[in-house]
Amino acid sequence: MASIEFQQVSFKQILTNISVTIAHGSQTALVGSTGAGKSTLLRLLNRLSDRTAGKIFIDGKEIFEIPVPVLRRQIMLVPQEVSLLGMTVAEAIRYPLTLRGYPAPEIQTRFQTWSERLNLDSKLMGRAEVELSLGQRQWVGIARALITEPEVILLDEPTSALDRGLAQLLLDTLQELTRSPQPQTVIMVNHQLDQVSSWCSHVIQLHKGQLTLSQTADAIDWQNLDQMLKQAVTHQEDDDEWD
Numbered sequence: 432m433a434s435i436e437f438q439q440v441s442f443k444q445i446l447t448n449i450s451v452t453i454a455h456g457s458q459t460a461l462v463g464s465t466g467a468g469k470s471t472l473l474r475l476l477n478r479l480s481d482r483t484a485g486k487i488f489i490d491g492k493e494i495f496e497i498p499v500p501v502l503r504r505q506i507m508l509v510p511q512e513v514s515l516l517g518m519t520v521a522e523a524i525r526y527p528l529t530l531r532g533y534p535a536p537e538i539q540t541r542f543q544t545w546s547e548r549l550n551l552d553s554k555l556m557g558r559a560e561v562e563l564s565l566g567q568r569q570w571v572g573i574a575r576a577l578i579t580e581p582e583v584i585l586l587d588e589p590t591s592a593l594d595r596g597l598a599q600l601l602l603d604t605l606q607e608l609t610r611s612p613q614p615q616t617v618i619m620v621n622h623q624l625d626q627v628s629s630w631c632s633h634v635i636q637l638h639k640g641q642l643t644l645s646q647t648a649d650a651i652d653w654q655n656l657d658q659m660l661k662q663a664v665t666h667q668e669d670d671d672e673w674d
């Protein structure tokens with residue numbers, strides 16, 4: 432279980448004065464137009480980038496006080512572009528557990544559990560990265576994160592290359608994780624409001640590096656949010672400074 436709090440966080444010129452709290456076990460959709468700073472916000476949480484001002488707390492503990500390897504076990508990020516680091520699919524999925532020194536039988540048990548849960552095709556297991564479609568690679572990245580059963584899962588546009596069936600399986604699986612006896616906290620960047628509206632419990636919107644919305648899902652006017660996001664794209668196209 433982990434709650435997250437950003438207190439007046441800035442990063443270079445990219446994020447400005449972000450203050451927001453994310454409850455443990457919540458499903459947060461992070462929305463905003465291209466270049467708004469969504470990926471950067473996720474990267475600050477597992478310290479792929481370090482904030483330049485403010486504080487970030489996980490369960491009340493400032494993240495700079497947590498050793499980076501410990502933090503990255505607690506918080507797993509599935510990036511937009513997944514790399515298998517030269518491994519086969521099976522090796523890549525097992526890798527985070529191997530790295531942490533899990534005993535072989537436990538690795539095998541978790542591997543089987545998650546392969547079944549995510550409907551991973553056994554024919555893919557021996558393949559290298561170049562032999563996978565974009566969506567297959569994305570799915571392997573998701574499996575590699577979920578197998579570690581982290582307290583916080585960050586997903587950066589995880590459904591962008593997935594077909595409808597897999598996208599729904601992912602949303603359902605994430606929902607199960609947040610409703611389990613030890614709920615995991617999920618933050619997902621997703622541009623498809625039709626997917627997130629029925630899934631999330633909380634919505635955060637960024638626009639040009641600023642927090643423009645933080646609300647529970649049941650208080651969201653989805654049509655209005657859709658309009659706001661479309662307008663943000665139009666204004667951005669008109670904005671010379673942004674180019």
Ligand SMILES: Nc1ncnc2c1ncn2[C@@H]1O[C@H](COP(=O)(O)OP(=O)(O)OP(=O)(O)O)[C@@H](O)[C@H]1O
Pocket residue numbers: 443445463464465466467468469470471472480
């Ligand atoms: N480490 C960095 N140093 C300088 N600029 C950066 C850095 N990381 C990202 N940027 C810039 O910050 C801005 C926000 O990028 P970010 O990837 O966070 O946006 P995003 O909302 O995730 O966009 P998208 O929806 O296109 O993925 C962009 O203009 C990007 O070029």
